[in-house]
Amino acid sequence: MCGIVGYTGRDQAAPILLDGLSRLEYRGYDSAGLAVRDGSAPAEVVKATGKLFHLADKTDQGRALRGQCGIGHTRWATHGDPTVINAHPHVSGNLAAPGSGAGDSDVVGVHNGIIENFTELKEKLLRHGYVFYSDTDTEVVVKLVDYYYKKYRIGPVDAITRTMVRVRGSYALALMFRDFPGEIFAARKDSPLIIGTAEDASYLASDVPAILKYTRSVYYIDNLQVARVSPGQAVFFDLNGDETAVPLTEVTWDAAAAEKDGFEHFMLKEIHEQPAAVRDTLNSLVKDGRIDLGAAGLAEDTIRSLTGIVIAACGSAWHVGMAAQYVIEDLAGIPVRVELASEFRYRSMPMAAGTLVIVISQSGETADSLAALRVAKERGALTLAVVNVVGSTIAREADLVLYTLAGPEIAVATTKAYSAQLIAMDALAVEMARVRGGITGEQYDHLLAEMAALPDKIRRVLEDKERLQWFSSKIVNAHDIFFIGRGLDYAVSLEGSLKMKEISYIHSEAYAAGELKHGTISLIEQGTLVIGVLTQGKLFEKTVSNMMECKSRGANLMGITVNGNFAVEDSVNFTVYVPRTDEHFVPSLAVVPLQLLGYYTSVSRGLDVDKPRNLAKSVTVE
Numbered sequence: 001m002c003g004i005v006g007y008t009g010r011d012q013a014a015p016i017l018l019d020g021l022s023r024l025e026y027r028g029y030d031s032a033g034l035a036v037r038d039g040s041a042p043a044e045v046v047k048a049t050g051k052l053f054h055l056a057d058k059t060d061q062g063r064a065l066r067g068q069c070g071i072g073h074t075r076w077a078t079h080g081d082p083t084v085i086n087a088h089p090h091v092s093g094n095l096a097a098p099g100s101g102a103g104d105s106d107v108v109g110v111h112n113g114i115i116e117n118f119t120e121l122k123e124k125l126l127r128h129g130y131v132f133y134s135d136t137d138t139e140v141v142v143k144l145v146d147y148y149y150k151k152y153r154i155g156p157v158d159a160i161t162r163t164m165v166r167v168r169g170s171y172a173l174a175l176m177f178r179d180f181p182g183e184i185f186a187a188r189k190d191s192p193l194i195i196g197t198a199e200d201a202s203y204l205a206s207d208v209p210a211i212l213k214y215t216r217s218v219y220y221i222d223n224l225q226v227a228r229v230s231p232g233q234a235v236f237f238d239l240n241g242d243e244t245a246v247p248l249t250e251v252t253w254d255a256a257a258a259e260k261d262g263f264e265h266f267m268l269k270e271i272h273e274q275p276a277a278v279r280d281t282l283n284s285l286v287k288d289g290r291i292d293l294g295a296a297g298l299a300e301d302t303i304r305s306l307t308g309i310v311i312a313a314c315g316s317a318w319h320v321g322m323a324a325q326y327v328i329e330d331l332a333g334i335p336v337r338v339e340l341a342s343e344f345r346y347r348s349m350p351m352a353a354g355t356l357v358i359v360i361s362q363s364g365e366t367a368d369s370l371a372a373l374r375v376a377k378e379r380g381a382l383t384l385a386v387v388n389v390v391g392s393t394i395a396r397e398a399d400l401v402l403y404t405l406a407g408p409e410i411a412v413a414t415t416k417a418y419s420a421q422l423i424a425m426d427a428l429a430v431e432m433a434r435v436r437g438g439i440t441g442e443q444y445d446h447l448l449a450e451m452a453a454l455p456d457k458i459r460r461v462l463e464d465k466e467r468l469q470w471f472s473s474k475i476v477n478a479h480d481i482f483f484i485g486r487g488l489d490y491a492v493s494l495e496g497s498l499k500m501k502e503i504s505y506i507h508s509e510a511y512a513a514g515e516l517k518h519g520t521i522s523l524i525e526q527g528t529l530v531i532g533v534l535t536q537g538k539l540f541e542k543t544v545s546n547m548m549e550c551k552s553r554g555a556n557l558m559g560i561t562v563n564g565n566f567a568v569e570d571s572v573n574f575t576v577y578v579p580r581t582d583e584h585f586v587p588s589l590a591v592v593p594l595q596l597l598g599y600y601t602s603v604s605r606g607l608d609v610d611k612p613r614n615l616a617k618s619v620t621v622e
């Protein structure tokens with residue numbers, strides 16, 4: 001989704017803004033722009049469509065834009081096509097020609113989110129003589145701020161709060177006012193925005209990695225708050241315009257973790273960081289050899305009183321939910337429903353007393369997951385967030401929070417955050433099972449030992465990557481790939497299929513193996529690749545049979561199974577083995593070859609692995 005950066009300090013702003021934007025590229029975008037002002041001179045606005053280097057070229061790597069205060073934006077089109085004129089920043093006056101300066105505009109701004117009532121607001125502003133040059137909702141907000149600013153002759157903070165009361169939707173806004181050189185004003189509701197301060201400079205960004213290089217002192221501006229940012233300082237206000245305190249947080253993420261570290265792509269680096277992500281997440285949940293959910297605030301009494309669990313999430317986080325349901329039901333005996341957050345928010349699911357709603361989200365900002373969380377709270381459910389980004393909106397609004405420790409994830413296609421979520425949910429399942437008497441003490445110790453051994457086993461799976469690289473070179477021209485499995489293997493198939501399609505652009509589908517013959521099998525042709533996940537003892541024969549049904553219709557078969565199941569090679573053309581572990585936890589291992597397969601296929605096809613077309617890392621709109 002859109003990315004916002006801002007800088008005010010002693011250095012030239014444009015190169016810092018471009019650097020920040022490049023660190024937000026992973027969020028997905030189709031155009032970009034900068035507004036920079038030199039002292040009290042009006043802002044210069046430059047925008048370009050396509051990749052960020054076009055904007056860098058247009059501004060001579062930022063050198064052509066002089067000034068020490070500025071804002072920047074990468075846009076992921078919602079209202080209006082991805083054109084230069086629709087790209088941000090937008091101005092309160094008339095941006096006569098693309099690339100021209102802000103001229104006599106009093107307000108210049110960038111925005112992430114969607115303003116739902118922008119048509120109605122635009123009509124109001126048209127009646128007051130405003131002229132619009134773009135199709136965006138952002139231009140409407142910037143002009144509305146300008147309208148209140150002039151009509152009531154109030155300061156920027158009051159003009160912004162009036163605007164906030166008037167607009168519906170979501171936004172993170174960064175604005176500069178002509179009369180306030182060296183200052184940036186920011187506001188947010190349901191879209192991410194952070195403010196970092198250093199000695200003589202301040203930074204704004206949609207996400208921490210954009211500013212890690214400069215500072216670790218960060219303010220998480222809250223919903224419906226306004227910030228007035230000057231070099232080295234940020235002051236916050238509530239909707240009434242009254243000053244309010246926001247705590248300064250020290251970010252512990254390693255700056256190097258947001259760099260590629262010698263890997264060709266962030267995705268490959270993050271795949272290799274999975275042993276650490278799983279180990280760190282598990283270690284944070286285990287104290288003195290026992291799972292301890294104290295930090296998450298989940299009391300044993302609460303666990304005992306649960307009547308059901310609803311898991312709501314999007315994308316890969318939803319796939320984690322799909323896997324977790326089998327583990328929780330099997331070990332703890334609690335009924336689990338897994339819902340796509342985008343669907344859950346619009347259905348009237350009765351919520352029985354004792355329901356725990358778990359929202360899983362890497363970013364903690366996904367709009368649908370946040371909405372699902374709010375719906376769950378409104379219906380009286382206890383809510384638990386499993387989130388990677390500390391201080392994110394979902395983490396702040398949920399009753400309970402369990403943090404995954406994957407560190408910053410940059411590649412759009414998630415890998416290490418998925419694995420960290422999986423182990424967190426496994427630990428939760430094992431603890432619920434212990435508290436509710438679903439397992440013996442011996443089983444508990446065994447499960448804990450198996451979880452602790454996973455990081456090392458993931459490392460062993462990674463050692464097999466050359467074979468996967470070789471196999472991916474054979475499938476680069478595939479039209480369709482089908483991933484099949486049953487139970488937990490089905491959950492892994494869902495993630496494997498998503499990894500493949502989102503970065504290689506090869507059509508793929510995941511099916512519960514038994515469902516294939518109810519329609520999809522008619523798509524199997526000579527040479528169609530069918531990948532079977534075969535890690536669950538009880539279901540092994542059944543899925544192999546389904547694969548054979550495909551083979552007899554011409555399919556080329558790949559299988560993923562656990563060490564020792566060598567007989568599978570009689571039926572399957574290419575086999576990948578993962579180390580044995582307790583069957584509840586095999587997804588942590590089986591997913592890795594599938595991530596690698598998607599990765600290498602994308603690389604073989606010469607695609608932009610880390611930033612696949614049309615996708616965004618953090619989807620902050622509905």
Ligand code: G6P
Nearest residue numbers: 314315316317361362363366414
């Ligand atoms: C986007 C990302 C996915 C992610 C999903 C949910 O689609 O590309 O990788 O799984 O959003 O994101 P979240 O931050 O809520 O986990």
